[in-house]
Amino acid sequence: MPQPLEGVVDALQASLALHWSQAEMYDLQAVQFTRWGYPKLGEVWAGYAAEERGHIKMLSERLEYFDVQPSPDHKPPELPRHDFEAILDSNYEADLVAAETERAGYMTCVEIGDSTSAKIFQKLRKGSEESLANIEAIRKVIEQIGLDNYLANQVTA
Numbered sequence: 503m504p505q506p507l508e509g510v511v512d513a514l515q516a517s518l519a520l521h522w523s524q525a526e527m528y529d530l531q532a533v534q535f536t537r538w539g540y541p542k543l544g545e546v547w548a549g550y551a552a553e554e555r556g557h558i559k560m561l562s563e564r565l566e567y568f569d570v571q572p573s574p575d576h577k578p579p580e581l582p583r584h585d586f587e588a589i590l591d592s593n594y595e596a597d598l599v600a601a602e603t604e605r606a607g608y609m610t611c612v613e614i615g616d617s618t619s620a621k622i623f624q625k626l627r628k629g630s631e632e633s634l635a636n637i638e639a640i641r642k643v644i645e646q647i648g649l650d651n652y653l654a655n656q657v658t659a
Contacts, residue, residue: 513607525554527579601630
């Protein structure tokens with residue numbers, strides 16, 4: 503079994519913890535949105551959760567490659583309730599942390615010559631940045647049409 507270069511396992515575990523939190527956060531938010539009568543949002547957020555589970559799998563497979571037990575330890579997400587804009591803010595902050603963690607992991611891997619792990623971090627960072635852009639786009643739409651109109655459009659699936 504190959505030995506990981508110094509810092510790689512720590513970077514992979516740190517990213518894994520964030521993706522566990524985000525998958526949990528999106529799953530819970532999907533349930534909340536659907537329960538609150540916004541099935542369109544529920545479907546979109548369930549898709550985000552599924553994407554995060556794919557990231558968990560990718561990170562776990564890389565850790566297993568190094569024969570390291572993937573750690574499911576993570577910080578439970580803080581979930582604002584009944585305040586869609588606060589939920590967007592919370593998710594944005596989580597994505598900022600993820601993008602920074604993934605950038606640091608990428609830099610560590612590049613510096614020590616682990617190109618395979620670097621590619622994983624690069625892909626994950628791209629996803630975090632896309633999520634940030636999606637939240638910014640939602641905020642722009644809300645700014646243009648108002649929160650009530652935005653949420654009214656999320657009622658029918």
